Amino acid sequence: MIRPATLLLLTMAPPLLALSGAVARAEPQPVIILTDTLEYCEQLQHRTQQWPVLSPDVKYLIREGHQMCDHGEIRGGINRLRRALRILNHHTPAP
Amino acid sequence: MIRSASLKLAAVYGLLFAASAFALVFFLWWATTGLLDAQVEAAIRADAQGLEERWDEGGLPAMVLTIQERLSENVDDDAIYSLNDALLRRVTGNLERWPANVTQPGIFYELPVTRAGIKSLAEVYRYDLPGGMRLLVGRDVKGRAQLKRLLPGTLLYSAVLVAVLALAGGLVMRNLFRSMVADVSSTAAAIARGDLARRVRRSGRGDEFDAMAEAINNMLERIAKLMDGVRQVSNSIAHDLRTPIARARARLEDAASHAQGEEELRAAVERAVGDLDAVTAVFQALMRIAEIEAGARRSAFAEIDLGPLLADLAELYSAVAEERDLTLKLSVPDTLPTHGDRDLVQQAVANLLDNAIKFSPAGSEVALSAGPTDKGVRITVTDHGPGIPPAELARATERFFRGEVARSTPGSGLGLALVQAVATLHYGALVLEDTAPGLRATLTLQAPAPRMDAASSTPHGTAIATVA
Numbered sequence A: 001m002i003r004p005a006t007l008l009l010l011t012m013a014p015p016l017l018a019l020s021g022a023v024a025r026a027e028p029q030p031v032i033i034l035t036d037t038l039e040y041c042e043q044l045q046h047r048t049q050q051w052p053v054l055s056p057d058v059k060y061l062i063r064e065g066h067q068m069c070d071h072g073e074i075r076g077g078i079n080r081l082r083r084a085l086r087i088l089n090h091h092t093p094a095p
Numbered sequence B: 001m002i003r004s005a006s007l008k009l010a011a012v013y014g015l016l017f018a019a020s021a022f023a024l025v026f027f028l029w030w031a032t033t034g035l036l037d038a039q040v041e042a043a044i045r046a047d048a049q050g051l052e053e054r055w056d057e058g059g060l061p062a063m064v065l066t067i068q069e070r071l072s073e074n075v076d077d078d079a080i081y082s083l084n085d086a087l088l089r090r091v092t093g094n095l096e097r098w099p100a101n102v103t104q105p106g107i108f109y110e111l112p113v114t115r116a117g118i119k120s121l122a123e124v125y126r127y128d129l130p131g132g133m134r135l136l137v138g139r140d141v142k143g144r145a146q147l148k149r150l151l152p153g154t155l156l157y158s159a160v161l162v163a164v165l166a167l168a169g170g171l172v173m174r175n176l177f178r179s180m181v182a183d184v185s186s187t188a189a190a191i192a193r194g195d196l197a198r199r200v201r202r203s204g205r206g207d208e209f210d211a212m213a214e215a216i217n218n219m220l221e222r223i224a225k226l227m228d229g230v231r232q233v234s235n236s237i238a239h240d241l242r243t244p245i246a247r248a249r250a251r252l253e254d255a256a257s258h259a260q261g262e263e264e265l266r267a268a269v270e271r272a273v274g275d276l277d278a279v280t281a282v283f284q285a286l287m288r289i290a291e292i293e294a295g296a297r298r299s300a301f302a303e304i305d306l307g308p309l310l311a312d313l314a315e316l317y318s319a320v321a322e323e324r325d326l327t328l329k330l331s332v333p334d335t336l337p338t339h340g341d342r343d344l345v346q347q348a349v350a351n352l353l354d355n356a357i358k359f360s361p362a363g364s365e366v367a368l369s370a371g372p373t374d375k376g377v378r379i380t381v382t383d384h385g386p387g388i389p390p391a392e393l394a395r396a397t398e399r400f401f402r403g404e405v406a407r408s409t410p411g412s413g414l415g416l417a418l419v420q421a422v423a424t425l426h427y428g429a430l431v432l433e434d435t436a437p438g439l440r441a442t443l444t445l446q447a448p449a450p451r452m453d454a455a456s457s458t459p460h461g462t463a464i465a466t467v468a
Helices: A004-024 A038-048 A056-070 A074-091 B005-072 B142-193 B208-258 B262-294 B296-300 B306-323 B342-359 B415-425 B450-455
Strands: B079-084 B090-093 B108-115 B118-128 B134-140 B302-305 B327-331 B337-340 B365-372 B377-383 B429-434 B439-445 B462-467
Touching: A038 A056, A038 A074, A056 A074, A074 B005, B005 B079, B005 B090, B005 B118, B005 B134, B005 B142, B108 B134, B118 B142, B142 B208, B208 B262, B262 B296, B262 B415, B302 B306, B302 B342, B306 B327, B306 B342, B306 B365, B306 B377, B337 B342, B342 B365, B342 B377, B342 B415, B342 B439, B415 B429, B415 B439
Parallel strands: B327 B365, B429 B462
Antiparallel strands: B079 B090, B079 B134, B108 B118, B118 B134, B302 B337, B365 B377, B377 B439, B429 B439
């Protein structure tokens, strides 16, 4: 018969091993993602300028994205510009 | 204190509760992260397949353009691409450098990343392209990362909560166990002090503790009944044997003092011997009943034919019946095979016939009949005597029991007790029915075949008394 203390250890072992195993497989130094920078925001703004005709919604998203990037809200600005580009790529005739 | 069973029970309960709670938390975490991982890996594979198709269609320029388009439309901000040449120089993508731990294609890697200064965790997959080009496709696993961040805190809070609940539950279990054991213990102590009427209290909830209390109480009832029986038999022995012994003593004393000659003295001694023989016969009957009840004689069971046996008995007792102006009617098949002890069955039927003849009024009929039943045989002796009053039927098979009617006739009160013991030995029953007037005694024998007897247990027979 398994003793209660052994049972407790057996129960606790999987989560501890799972956590330790996950850490062991990971890269020691994080790798920086480059698509959250002001430069990338400017790249996206540049891409939006390739379309001559823009709908009011897209214009609004681009303007808002531009303003947010200028005010340091980089990820929010990039998000607006990506939404604008998604609309342009899928619902607007190619430039 | 450490040897306290109730404390150990509480500790075991607490540990099991804690183990169950942690197992549940871990299972939820494992199932959730497993689902998230599966979703991420499916998305990565689908993404990579699309990119490989673009490579096949347009080579490197098409691949670069597609990666940039996908990054520009990644509203969820969770995609990771890195296209590098054979020297691991970045061609396009959103990773600052090729991660050092991603060395083999075809394996999912966990990759710590920094997105806008915030650390996160990603899952990436490496594909090798023609010309030594290497492609890395991945997704952030924010959900799992958040779960991992939450897990230590959750486990800590859970541990505190579990500890409190386990402690409370353990205390409840301990008190419950203590109250149950205390009651059983105090009952046992009271019985040891001589309070045989004491019983374990029942809560009335009908749970396992109640079942145990009932079993203990049943056991105590059985012991009390057995002790009553022993006491009653002891009293009966003292009472029934005192008279013949005292009589024998008085005769011998009288003869010693007043005998006129050798003949008179010899006659007194012979009468005293007769009295003492009666005492010896009672003891022999008691020992025979005890021997039968012990069940040892089952090993001597054999196939017997009751037809001739009962016919012989009827012939033997018909002479006695005639002397008392009675008719003994026999209704028994020529052959009636069964399994059992021939001598004991003969003795039991003889006892029943003896009683019937002894109590029947002159001119009446005593009937002996027998026949097969589903599981054995049935032997019935019917008379037209005074019978046994309903109030005495249940006690009629007790040792030394003599009813109001039987007190005036000679006998030891052991005849029906022996018949009952024989019935029990043969897995059967003795049923007494008051037929007003008269008594019908039905003895059933249902000893199984020898092969079954060896494998079976030793069930007890029953004595049933009913009023017709």
